[in-house]
Amino acid sequence: MDKLEQFLSSKLLPMSEKLQKNKVLAALMEGFIRTSPITLGIAFITILGNFPIPGWTDYLSKIGVFPHVEAITNGATGVFSLYVVYSLAYAYAKQLGANERNSSIISLASFVMLMPQQVMTTVTQDGQVVEQAIGALKLDYLGGQGLFIGMIVALLVTRVYAFLSKKNIMLKLPESVPPMVTQSLSPVFVVTIIFAVVFVIRVLFGFTPSGNVFQFFMEVINAPLNSLVASPISIILIMELLAVLWFFGIHNAVLQGPLGAISLTMVVGNITAFQQGQELPYLIPSVIYMGMFASGFMGFVTFFMIKSKSAKMKQLGKLSFIPSIFNITEPIMFGMPIILNPIFFIPQVLTQLIAGFLTWGLTTTILPVSLNPTMSLLPWTTPTFIKMPLSGGLNYTIIMVLSMIVGIVMWYPFIKIADKKEYELELAAEAKEKEQSAEQLKAEGIQA
Incomplete structure (x- = not known):
């Protein structure tokens, strides 16, 4: 393992550092x-x-608490794209030397402008139920x-804003005007140009069958998968695609159409x-799905992080450990980030692929599984190490353990590499801080 870590460090770290300078x-x-946060x-x-x-969940709904849980959750994860747009535009503007706040708010506005702003609902008119469009954001x-x-909007809008801001098209205001007012009003021509481009993009996508850029993107991603049926290879393909897309920041929700249709078919x-x-018609695909899911269990990753030398990774591991036990991976996906x-x-893309084929081979040869499919109705937050043993007994538990071992073997060396890098950065920052403190004390001594 040490030799593997050394090899990966020598090859990956230089490449990673070069890419991260982008x-x-x-x-x-x-x-x-x-x-x-x-x-x-x-x-x-x-x-x-x-x-x-x-x-x-039924109990919380009965006492009237669950709607408030949903409201709090939707206020965080349900509108998470808004936070990403603002945060990403701010960070990119800082890299480009542009005004961070202006870039963030303009990117956020452009993102909302591209959205459909009507939702169809049913209302009662004259005793009849009819459909009616209301102004709302989905x-x-x-x-x-x-x-x-x-992400695309934040990067493009910020890049265009930074480019145009350096041209002589900013509104010139007298020096007597307060800086806050100047910063707010001077880019008015730049913002007008950006919003005009956003308008054209919205109109163009409005003429497509999709109707908007969001639906167009989802249909393009979903199109190759919509014709798939529940089979071992289709489950491996979709789960692997989810892992790849997730690495590039494309949330699993984008594929909820084909994935939801296939999973519902299997469950029902x-x-x-x-x-x-009777014999279960989708036994093997269901087992493969959970085997791949088990290999992606992030509890081990957060445990390795807790044991890290880096203060950042150690603290993030402690904060992410409990959520990861209950299959909530966003804290580590965005916090590390992965x-x-x-x-x-490599671990994000290949781990579940390896576990999928391993599970398929084991289930059809030496570890046949007798599955209780009603356990699939357990809440999605049920820990994997509880759900799988309850669902399929000893053989299913063995498959779960082997899948998790695949995840451990795949993730461990890369966590060690990331820890080494972060620890070196922290040591360098600490040394720099001490040097600056020593220089400051020296300067104060000279002045005295």
């Missing part, structure tokens, strides 16, 4: 890290509202489904057959 990647990493802060309420006890596009478009088909005492971090490309 202004876009640096801004992406900083932008995601800045959103980590939101994902960490909401984790406890998310776990509490979806605690893996049968009937818990949480779908404000949350995970809009994340990738939000298996439960129906199970209740009738998204668009070159160091973590």
